[in-house]
Amino acid sequence: MNAPVNLPGRFDSLPRFASALKAIESLKPAEPLYLVHPDKFSAAARQFLDGFPGDVLYAVKANPHPIALTNLWNAGIRHFDSASLGEIEAVKTLFPEAICHFMAPVRLPGQAKAAFEQHGVTDFVVDSDAELDKLLAEVGNPKKIRVFVRLVAQLGGALLEMSSKYGCRPEEAAKLMKRVQAAGAAPCLTFHVGSQCLSPFSYAQAIEIAQRAITLSGVNIAALDIGGGFPAAYSGQEPPPYHWYFDMIKEALTTLGRTDLNVMCEPGRALCAPGISLVTQVVMRRGDRLYLNDGIYGSFDEQRFISFDEDYPPSGITLDAKGKAKPLTGEKRPFRAYGPTCDSADVLPRPVMLPNGIANGDFVLFDAMGAYTVSSRSPFNGYYPDSWAIIG
Numbered sequence: 001m002n003a004p005v006n007l008p009g010r011f012d013s014l015p016r017f018a019s020a021l022k023a024i025e026s027l028k029p030a031e032p033l034y035l036v037h038p039d040k041f042s043a044a045a046r047q048f049l050d051g052f053p054g055d056v057l058y059a060v061k062a063n064p065h066p067i068a069l070t071n072l073w074n075a076g077i078r079h080f081d082s083a084s085l086g087e088i089e090a091v092k093t094l095f096p097e098a099i100c101h102f103m104a105p106v107r108l109p110g111q112a113k114a115a116f117e118q119h120g121v122t123d124f125v126v127d128s129d130a131e132l133d134k135l136l137a138e139v140g141n142p143k144k145i146r147v148f149v150r151l152v153a154q155l156g157g158a159l160l161e162m163s164s165k166y167g168c169r170p171e172e173a174a175k176l177m178k179r180v181q182a183a184g185a186a187p188c189l190t191f192h193v194g195s196q197c198l199s200p201f202s203y204a205q206a207i208e209i210a211q212r213a214i215t216l217s218g219v220n221i222a223a224l225d226i227g228g229g230f231p232a233a234y235s236g237q238e239p240p241p242y243h244w245y246f247d248m249i250k251e252a253l254t255t256l257g258r259t260d261l262n263v264m265c266e267p268g269r270a271l272c273a274p275g276i277s278l279v280t281q282v283v284m285r286r287g288d289r290l291y292l293n294d295g296i297y298g299s300f301d302e303q304r305f306i307s308f309d310e311d312y313p314p315s316g317i318t319l320d321a322k323g324k325a326k327p328l329t330g331e332k333r334p335f336r337a338y339g340p341t342c343d344s345a346d347v348l349p350r351p352v353m354l355p356n357g358i359a360n361g362d363f364v365l366f367d368a369m370g371a372y373t374v375s376s377r378s379p380f381n382g383y384y385p386d387s388w389a390i391i392g
Helices: 019-028 038-052 066-074 085-094 112-119 128-139 170-183 201-217 244-255 269-275
Strands: 033-036 055-059 079-082 099-102 123-126 146-150 158-160 184-188 195-197 221-226 261-264 276-286 290-292 315-319 325-327 330-337 352-355 363-366 387-389
Touching: 019 276, 019 325, 019 363, 019 387, 033 066, 038 099, 038 184, 038 244, 038 269, 055 099, 055 269, 055 330, 066 123, 066 269, 079 085, 085 099, 085 112, 099 112, 123 128, 128 170, 146 170, 146 290, 170 184, 170 363, 195 244, 195 363, 201 276, 269 276
Parallel strands: 033 387, 055 079, 055 261, 079 099, 099 123, 123 146, 146 184, 184 221, 221 261, 290 330
Antiparallel strands: 033 276, 158 195, 276 290, 276 363, 315 325, 315 363, 330 352
């Protein structure tokens, strides 16, 4: 592995602490604080690099922050699933030798051309004749690209489906694959079983759908991208171990009869969720309500769309009379957690379970907050969480 690279700009000299408690004790953060765990980024990457039977692409949309990208690069990730020209530019600015794949089925006009000519991107996705026409016209030299036809894989087992917007049926895919081959490009297939997929069997089912498309087309594909969806282990929800997914995928791939087939995956959440925790502060307690300094328009946007658990089991932390940080103890009860904006919709959709003694000025620590938090935050109402520290 190459020597680790440093974090860019103002992130190259972040304060470092032995634990979250030490960070809270020292910084006493009045604003939301992201805690970065390099060892957790490394462990997450290693599971995929060692266990998945092919190339591992990090799905940049899950967390495009330079801190996440740099930690994953240092952990050995070299391929990046990019969904826009902006994501490609962000990755290439940090790591010019990175391999970017433009895996969005619908692209803005001119973006495929810029990605191909300026950044050397050669992998693209389509799910319609119109998008294939546009891609071939922009690239100009189809023999230098691989075109992944995206299949519908609406199979259940995931907390957020990813097939209602993109994808086509095997019959449509077969026609597109024939067109790709006739144009001189390398035909490939891809699918996405859904975000936070808790069923390893869904990948085997999707590979069976891919086999049907291959049979209908009579085309030998150059690569199969099985997409993302690999789950993160959130508090209160333990998904199946990753080796169950990898073993199921390996077994299903044997049915294709192609030991030489280039196989790819696109984990996003699974690679970045464990690597960042979030410290929030109780600005005010009013009965069973907690008013926090972060909310739906900041780090909790995704919670409006996915029900990970019946409640959030974060940790309450307080500072004692000597300023020492210590966990809050005592019987827990549900609280409604509100964010700092003036919007009444700025409230977490489910209760947070915290010790009954939590009070103004105490802190609430949420683990596994690396995915779809930093990437979804907004400056609405003048609030924008952007303070950082490193743990370890």
